[in-house]
Amino acid sequence: xxxxxxxxxxxxxxxxxxxxxxxxxxxxxxxxxxxxxxxxxxxxxxxxxxxxxxxxxxxxxxxxxxxxxxxxxxxxxxxxxxxxxxxxxxxxxxxxxxxxxxxxxxxxxxxxxxxxxxxxxxxxxxxxxxxxxxxxxxxxxxxxxxxxxxxxxxxxxxxxxxxxxxxxxxxxxxxxxxxxxxxxxxxxxxxxxxxxxxxxxxxxxxxxxxxxxxxxxxxxxxxxxxxxxxxxxxxxxxxxxxxxxxxxxxxxxxxxxxxxxxxxxxxxxxxxxxxxxxxxxxxxxxxxxxxxxxxxxxxxxxxxxxxxxxxxxxxxxxxxxxxxxxxxxxxxxxxxxxxxxxxxxxxxxxxxxxxxxxxxxxxxxxxxxx
Amino acid sequence: xxxxxxxxxxxxxxxxxxxxxxxxxxxxxxxxxxxxxxxxxxxxxxxxxxxxxxxxxxxxxxxxxxxxxxxxxxxxxxxxxxxxxxxxxxxxxxxxxxxxxxxxxxxxxxxxxxxxxxxxxxxxxxxxxxxxxxxxxxxxxxxxxxxxxxxxxxxxxxxxxxxxxxxxxxxxxxxxxxxxxxxxxxxxxxxxxxxxxxxxxxxxxxxxxxxxxxxxxxxxxxxxxxxxxxxxxxxxxxxxxxxxxxxxxxxxxxxxxxxxxxxxxxxxxxxxxxxxxxxxxxxxxxxxxxxxxxxxxxxxxxxxxxxxxxxxxxxxxxxxxxxxxxxxxxxxxxxxxxxxxxxxxxxxxxxxxxxxxxxxxxxxxxxxxx
Numbered sequence: 034x035x036x037x038x039x040x041x042x043x044x045x046x047x048x049x050x051x052x053x054x055x056x057x058x059x060x061x062x063x064x065x066x067x068x069x070x071x072x073x074x075x076x077x078x079x080x081x082x083x084x085x086x087x088x089x090x091x092x093x094x095x096x097x098x099x100x101x102x103x104x105x106x107x108x109x110x111x112x113x114x115x116x117x118x119x120x121x122x123x124x125x126x127x128x129x130x131x132x133x134x135x136x137x138x139x140x141x142x143x144x145x146x147x148x149x150x151x152x153x154x155x156x157x158x159x160x161x162x163x164x165x166x167x168x169x170x171x172x173x174x175x176x177x178x179x180x181x182x183x184x185x186x187x188x189x190x191x192x193x194x195x196x197x198x199x200x201x202x203x204x205x206x207x208x209x210x211x212x213x214x215x216x217x218x219x220x221x222x223x224x225x226x227x228x229x230x231x232x233x234x235x236x237x238x239x240x241x242x243x244x245x246x247x248x249x250x251x252x253x254x255x256x257x258x259x260x261x262x263x264x265x266x267x268x269x270x271x272x273x274x275x276x277x278x279x280x281x282x283x284x285x286x287x288x289x290x291x292x293x294x295x296x297x298x299x300x301x302x303x304x305x306x307x308x309x310x311x312x313x314x315x316x317x318x319x320x321x322x323x324x325x326x327x328x329x330x331x332x333x334x335x336x337x338x339x340x341x342x343x344x345x346x347x348x349x350x351x352x353x354x355x356x357x358x359x360x361x362x363x364x365x366x367x368x369x370x371x372x373x374x375x376x377x378x379x380x381x382x383x384x385x386x387x388x389x390x391x392x393x394x395x396x397x398x399x400x401x402x403x
Numbered sequence: 404x405x406x407x408x409x410x411x412x413x414x415x416x417x418x419x420x421x422x423x424x425x426x427x428x429x430x431x432x433x434x435x436x437x438x439x440x441x442x443x444x445x446x447x448x449x450x451x452x453x454x455x456x457x458x459x460x461x462x463x464x465x466x467x468x469x470x471x472x473x474x475x476x477x478x479x480x481x482x483x484x485x486x487x488x489x490x491x492x493x494x495x496x497x498x499x500x501x502x503x504x505x506x507x508x509x510x511x512x513x514x515x516x517x518x519x520x521x522x523x524x525x526x527x528x529x530x531x532x533x534x535x536x537x538x539x540x541x542x543x544x545x546x547x548x549x550x551x552x553x554x555x556x557x558x559x560x561x562x563x564x565x566x567x568x569x570x571x572x573x574x575x576x577x578x579x580x581x582x583x584x585x586x587x588x589x590x591x592x593x594x595x596x597x598x599x600x601x602x603x604x605x606x607x608x609x610x611x612x613x614x615x616x617x618x619x620x621x622x623x624x625x626x627x628x629x630x631x632x633x634x635x636x637x638x639x640x641x642x643x644x645x646x647x648x649x650x651x652x653x654x655x656x657x658x659x660x661x662x663x664x665x666x667x668x669x670x671x672x673x674x675x676x677x678x679x680x681x682x683x684x685x686x687x688x689x690x691x692x693x694x695x696x697x698x699x700x701x702x703x704x705x706x707x708x709x710x711x712x713x714x715x716x717x718x719x720x721x722x723x724x725x726x727x728x729x730x731x732x733x734x735x736x737x738x739x740x741x742x743x744x745x746x747x748x749x750x751x752x753x754x755x756x757x758x759x760x761x762x763x764x765x766x767x768x769x770x771x772x773x
Contacts (some may be wrong), residue, residue, distance in 0.1 A: 143661060145567050156568060189563035194556040197515050198526060200591030205575060208590055221570030224594035 038253050039212055041150060049086055049252070056255050058087035058277060068095050073133040076286055078348045080128050080276065087252065089262070090100055090274035097245045098134065104245040106131055107232045107273070109141035112162035113151055116169040117298035118345060118378075119281030123249045125345075126278065130174050130249065138180045139401075140170050140193040141232045145185040149221040160186060167396060169301050172388035177398040183235075184229055191403050202264045203227065206332065210255045230261040233273040246273035251280065280341040284315040301389065305379045312338065312375045318360070319367035330363040338367070338374055346377045408532040408623050411520060419456055419649055426625050428457035428647060431619045443503040448461070448718045451650065457622065459632070460644035465613045468504065474615040476501055477602045477643070479511035482532035483521055487668035488540040488715060488748075489651030493619045493714075496648065498543050500619065507517050510540050511602045515555040518647075523706040530556060537766060539671050542758035547768040553605075554770065561773055565605055566597040572634045573597065581626045595648070600631040604640040614642035621650065623724055638639055654685040671686050671759065675749045682708065682745045688730070689737035700733040708744055716747045 036045030038052055053060055065088065066080050072095065079085050094104050108127050110120060110254040131138050142161035151159075163184045170182065185192060206212045208223055211215065233246045248258055255277060262272040299311055318332030318339065333339040345351045359365040406415030408422055435458065436450050436674045442465065447620055449455050464474050478590040480490060501508050514529040521529075533554045536689050540552065555562060559646040578593055603616045618628055625647060632642040669681055687710065688702030709730065717723045729735040 052587060070435055145563075149567055156564060186564040186567075187560075190557075193515075193559035193563045194526060197519055197556075197591045201519055201589050203590045204587045205584075205590060205593060206586045207584065214575075214578045216579065217574045219571050220573045220594050220597060221567045224570065224590050227590060237754035286447060398414070 037140040039256055040253050043253055043280065043353060047280065052252065053087045056087075056252070056259070058089060058252075059091075061086055061088050061276065061365045062093070065091055068092060072098065073129075077126060077129050078350065079122070081350060082343065083279075084122060084344060085126060085249070085276050085278045086095045088274070088276040089258075090272060091247070091276055094245055094247045094274045097242065101365050102245060103134070103136050104247045104274070105137040105139060105236050107139045107236075107246055107248050108250055109229075109232070110170070110333060111143045111167045112159050113147040113154060113165045114162055115300045115302045116166050117300045118341075119251075119283075119298060120166075121169070121173070121301070122278050122281055123251060124170055124391065126276075127249045128175060130247070130271045131175065131179070133279075136179070137236065138175055139232045139236055140167075140175075140180065140182045141229070142166055142182065142184045143229065145221070145228060146225050149219060149225055154362075156186065160184070162213055164396065165302075167399065168389040169385075169400055171392035171395065172301075172385050174388075175399075177395065181401040182397055182399045183232055185206060187357050188401055188403075191235065191239075192228060192231045195238060196224075197228045198268055198402065199261070199264050200224060200227040201265055203260060207260065211260060226257050229257045230264060233258070233261050234265055234268065234270040237270055243270055245271055248273050248275040250275060250277060252277040253280070281344055284311055284334050284337050299378060299382075301382065301385055303382065305375075305382075308378050308382065311370050312341075312378065315371070323366065326366065327363040331360040331365065331367065333357045333360045336360075338371055341374055341378070346381075409626055410624050411582060412649065413623055415700065417650065422622065423457045426629070427459075428459060428622075428625065429461075431456055431458050431461070431646065435461055438462060440717065442468065442748070447496060447499050448720065449492070451647075451720060452713065454492065454714060455496060455619070455646050455648045458644070458646040460505075460626075460642060461507070461617070461646055463615045464615055464644045467612070470589065472615060473504070473506050474617045474644070475507040475606050477509045477598075477616055477618045478620050479513060479602070480536050480540070481517045482529050482536045483511045483517040483524060484532055485670045485672045486536050487651075487670045488711075489621075489668060491538075491543070491671070492545055492648050492651055492714065493621060496646075497619045501545065501549070506549070507606065508545055508599060509602045510537075510545075510550065510552045511599070511607060512536055512552065512554045513599065515591070515598060516595050519589060519595055526556065530554070535672075535768065536767065538759040538762040539755075541762035541766065541769055542671075542755050544758075545769075547765065550769055551771040552769045553602055558771055558773075560602045561605065561609075562598060565601045565608060566594075567632050569599070569600045569631070570594060570597040570714075572637055573630060577630065581630060596627050596630050599627045600634060602630050603628070603643040604635055604638065606638055607682070613640055615641055618643050618645040620645060620647060621649070622647040639750075651714055651747060652707050654681055654707050655680055669748060669752075671752065675745075675752075678748050678752065679721055679745050681739050682711075682748065684729055687737045687741070693736065696736060697733040701729045701730040703730045706730075708741055711744055711748070716744060716751070 036047045038047060046290060066076060070076050094099055098104060108123050118234065127138065133203055142163040144156065144163040148156045167182050182206040203226065205223060208226060214223055217228055233244050233248065237244045258275050265272055285297050296311065316337045318334065318336030320326040342353060342356060347356065408417060436446060440446050465486045476497050478493050491675055497508065514526065517529040518526045537552050540661040573596065575593060578596060584593055586730060603618065607614045628643060628645050635642055645728040655667050666681065669678055686707045688704065688706030690696035690699055712723060712726060717726065726735065
């Protein structure tokens with residue numbers, strides 16, 4: 034089955050192995066994970082489960098760190114709406130690296146991008162969501178002394194002069210082939226990738242010292258960083274390293290959660306009733322009747338509810354495997370499995386939403402200003 | 404003879420009447436000049452001599468002014484090098500309007516543009532020239548309370564969020580056809596026209612009140628403002644009006660002075676010796692020998708030295724006409740004519756350069772910052 038993955042379109046049934054090859058990524062092998070574990074002393078479940086599956090130059094980051102050359106972390110968010118659980122994947126993993134390595138973290142919120150690429154969104158809309166989404170990153174526990182949130186339109190004083198230095202070295206042909214932009218694309222969208230390149234070297238510019246950059250991100254963003262990697266050495270900065278996660282599954286049949294289709298995802302702002310409704314009507318691997326399920330067993334591998342446990346809500350590998358087996362043997366019914374997930378999600382969201390509201394008061398400490 | 408005029412290429416022998424038609428400009432007719440004179444009480448020599456030859460919606464600007472709806476003036480400079488006398492044409496005319504109408508003046512210096520369009524210039528180069536060029540505009544006598552100088556990379560905090568609102572409504576096809584940009588053009592140059600559009604509505608944004616905008620400019624810049632005029636009404640702002648001047652002649656055979664060919668132009672920073680040398684070797688309408696010139700007379704209409712008098716250094720129409728006749732009758736020799744011009748240019752530059760240096764001390768008062 035054909036599939037397509039760009040920062041602006043994900044369609045079809047994504048074959049990640051094929052995508053890794055196509056993008057020119059390195060699969061994240063056990064040797065690299067072992068190297069990482071020497072520093073972290075434990076392996077994050079997202080690594081064990083191959084939620085993070087690929088990388089570029091991750092070994093180099095570790096080698097530099099060993100030499101005393103600290104990297105900084107960079108990831109981001111396109112604020113087209115509220116944050117959903119899928120967005121949290123790279124952020125949670127980033128938070129783990131942030132704690133283990135004690136490095137700085139730069140978080141870019143691309144209100145310009147979402148305005149330029151979405152005909153329906155005004156700059157007021159995307160800037161509003163920028164501030165809302167920022168609360169989610171703070172709620173995850175990042176500290177203000179090592180965290181800077183960069184909202185593109187609010188940091189243009191520093192970013193635009195850096196972005197044009199990238200832009201001068203990127204032609205329309207490149208963005209045409211990399212992002213599928215066309216002659217009828219708007220000239221802001223054509224320029225945009227230059228802005229996404231900036232946080233990969235802005236901390237070096239500001240510190241007056243070249244520092245390695247590591248970008249954990251959803252695999253669909255790789256095209257941007259491919260361009261960034263091509264250009265940065267020409268400006269005297271190293272190629273940023275990166276580590277890619279697969280998509281958080283949709284609650285419906287589509288491949289990826291989508292902020293534009295609320296029924297496919299749980300948002301960090303959803304109330305308990307909404308969560309109950311969404312999970313309640315989620316696609317499962319259950320059978321037509323209870324009797325049939327008891328007889329044949331469920332199919333966890335095609336079940337979006339099971340995937341929720343897999344991706345975020347059951348971090349214990351042993352317990353997850355038990356759950357899988359119970360399901361397959363027809364001993365765990367979808368209703369119970371859903372009820373437990375609803376419970377776990379709502380417990381997480383209750384705490385997260387409290388932290389989100391507290392974050393409003395301290396947002397200013399995180400927002401980067403010259 | 405074929406010619407081409409875009410903001411990025413002027414070649415061939417420019418036929419202004421043809422160009423006006425091609426660009427869709429209105430010739431600046433005596434009726435419009437009369438209307439203007441009702442307000443100014445005098446006619447500027449650049450109008451009488453058709454140095455300003457065309458406009459867009461200039462009558463609308465006057466009508467609005469009459470109703471009490473003051474316009475603001477906007478012009479600019481691409482800082483690819485030092486300022487030459489040709490650059491002063493629209494600025495001197497703008498200064499006249501500024502004095503007569505007592506309106507605000509916004510001066511844009513596009514250090515981003517010149518960096519993006521010139522492979523040889525760094526951003527440090529163009530930003531350096533931005534500050535140097537700013538001194539020239541201040542030296543012309545604009546006052547800080549009604550003048551704001553906008554250096555693009557230094558005002559990106561305000562300009563970028565406005566520029567992307569323009570950019571969202573301009574496609575690559577448009578900049579391809581208007582500026583001749585191609586697939587191998589860099590994505591910064593493709594985006595750039597959005598930045599040049601900004602000062603045409605930024606003062607309205609900042610004041611929270613929609614104001615008419617009048618742009619005096621060299622005719623080669625019209626393509627930018629054609630794009631600006633297409634987009635601004637879609638953002639809720641009126642189309643800016645404009646008034647176009649022809650090119651200041653080159654000292655050699657080419658049509659236009661060029662900062663990249665120092666021998667074609669006198670720069671505001673040239674010392675008396677350099678001026679003497681440049682004017683001394685300028686192309687004239689003189690004959691092969693002194694005897695021949697006395698017999699046949701000179702040809703002022705193809706003489707770059709005469710054009711210097713015409714454009715800037717003899718504002719008295721009667722005296723200029725006398726000079727033309729003396730030349731044609733073989734009674735004025737090139738050597739004398741050049742000596743007098745050198746004298747006038749150096750007198751002007753001596754005073755201008757003094758004011759330029761004084762301007763360094765007050766530059767900050769003029770530079771726009773949020």
